[in-house]
Amino acid sequence: NAGVTQTPKFQVLKTGQSMTLQCAQDMNHNSMYWYRQDPGMGLRLIYYSASEGTTDKGEVPNGYNVSRLNKREFSLRLESAAPSQTSVYFCASSHLNEKLFFGSGTQLSVL
Amino acid sequence: GNSVTQMEGPVTLSEEAFLTINCTYTATGYPSLFWYVQYPGEGLQLLLKATKADDKGSNKGFEATYRKETTSFHLEKGSVQVSDSAVYFCALRSGGSNTGKLIFGQGTTLQVKP
Numbered sequence: 042n043a044g045v046t047q048t049p050k051f052q053v054l055k056t057g058q059s060m061t062l063q064c065a066q067d068m069n070h071n072s073m074y075w076y077r078q079d080p081g082m083g084l085r086l087i088y089y090s091a092s093e094g095t096t097d098k099g100e101v102p103n104g105y106n107v108s109r110l111n112k113r114e115f116s117l118r119l120e121s122a123a124p125s126q127t128s129v130y131f132c133a134s135s136h137l138n139e140k141l142f143f144g145s146g147t148q149l150s151v152l
Numbered sequence: 153g154n155s156v157t158q159m160e161g162p163v164t165l166s167e168e169a170f171l172t173i174n175c176t177y178t179a180t181g182y183p184s185l186f187w188y189v190q191y192p193g194e195g196l197q198l199l200l201k202a203t204k205a206d207d208k209g210s211n212k213g214f215e216a217t218y219r220k221e222t223t224s225f226h227l228e229k230g231s232v233q234v235s236d237s238a239v240y241f242c243a244l245r246s247g248g249s250n251t252g253k254l255i256f257g258q259g260t261t262l263q264v265k266p
Contacts, residue, residue: 045195072252083156083241083256084196091251099253131195135252138245140186143195 047144064132073115158257175242182247
């Protein structure tokens with residue numbers, strides 16, 4: 042049971058570099074989400090995708106882009122990384138408004 | 153807008169002690185309420201939920217009651233174990249939402265000592 046798989050687990054970037062965080066789920070879920078987790082602030086929604094072919098902004102979308110490549114995959118791209126984007130990133134999926142299943146996270150440091 | 157506020161942590165308890173983690177919310181309409189738990193090095197997983205006022209969610213000895221009059225959803229457990237050490241997140245989903253979008257509180261770290 043793979044569930045939600047995120048890669049990479051750890052990444053260090055320099056300011057201005059770009060990278061893509063990958064996420065895939067094998068539960069045939071319609072909806073997928075990207076959250077960031079910062080100390081004292083809980084999890085904040087960056088982008089979500091209610092179904093294949095659709096994406097919408099969440100609470101903190103600035104500096105990020107997403108692609109819902111197909112039903113399984115939902116990627117998050119940082120075009121020009123900034124130190125303020127140092128965080129732990131979680132991908133999640135759900136069937137409509139049922140419970141969220143989370144990946145194990147990507148720890149990103151931007152120097 | 154909608155928001156969730158949890159008590160500050162960390163909470164440190166001895167094994168078999170009683171646990172309460174406070175959670176209050178601000179929301180329009182009738183949200184659904186959740187507790188998620190994050191064990192070290194893992195993603196979050198659903199612990200329990202309640203979808204309407206006076207509902208009690210329960211799982212693994214944890215309980216929380218949806219109190220609309222006090223806009224609260226406090227998490228309780230009668231006797232904690234070392235294995236309960238984790239970060240606990242209270243969350244809400246707007247009433248009538250057809251997606252799983254959640255608004256999370258800031259999280260409360262629980263440390264249980266043997």
